[in-house]
Amino acid sequence: MHDISPPVLRHLFTLHATLAAPLDAGDGPLGRRTLNSVSEGQFSGARLKGHVNPGTGDWMLTRSGIRVVDARIVLVTDDGALIHMRYGGRIRFDDADLSALASGRTRHLVDPSRYYFRTTPVFETGAPNYLWLNGIVAVGTGRLIEGGVSYEVFEVT
Template structure:
């Protein structure tokens, strides 16, 4: 799936997704969706940050069917987690090259929302 855009808002990093990112999804026979996303954030200061994210989304069949229909589903009704790595050459963001993060996701009808947590 192509990623056409999006926004990043947080206490440390604000910016937008650069058009051209991708999100690969593989639905396994056991009902688990494997997710592999690769995209670039353009920070508000102009710095570019590459993001690689690998994870899983799964839950009870009826909940996953509601998600597939585009219905609103609370994030605590299913599992949606990714492990995230960052790569950048932008001087202000070099510290992200040493960060692993866990993202907790929520799938909505027209977008995906992710909350990032630095693993320490």
């Protein structure tokens, strides 16, 4: 029998995104679909940094109190490389916080320890300096910030 070490997380980058007004399609056959598009954003880490291409975002589905993340964004590094980042995930809020979360003026004041916001980013690029991203597994922890969202993204090593 071989010992298997548990995964270790290595910080990849911090991402902050300002969101445009959501486009809420209402309740459909699969749940409530909302587009949360990025109006601006930036990311920074030891191995890559840059900005988020505006207009990319999350086609979120809410059903039974669970928000299912379905995001596709384009990262543009400071040296001009394009990195496609798509991620799924789950967001779960306590019912007691829903009224504060419904307002753009107060939602960022809800303590992140009161909700669950996790993602699983996957990267795709042809940029030579960032080819290593194509072969990693990553996880992210999100939180609500004033006017948008913020993520801490980690490589699973």
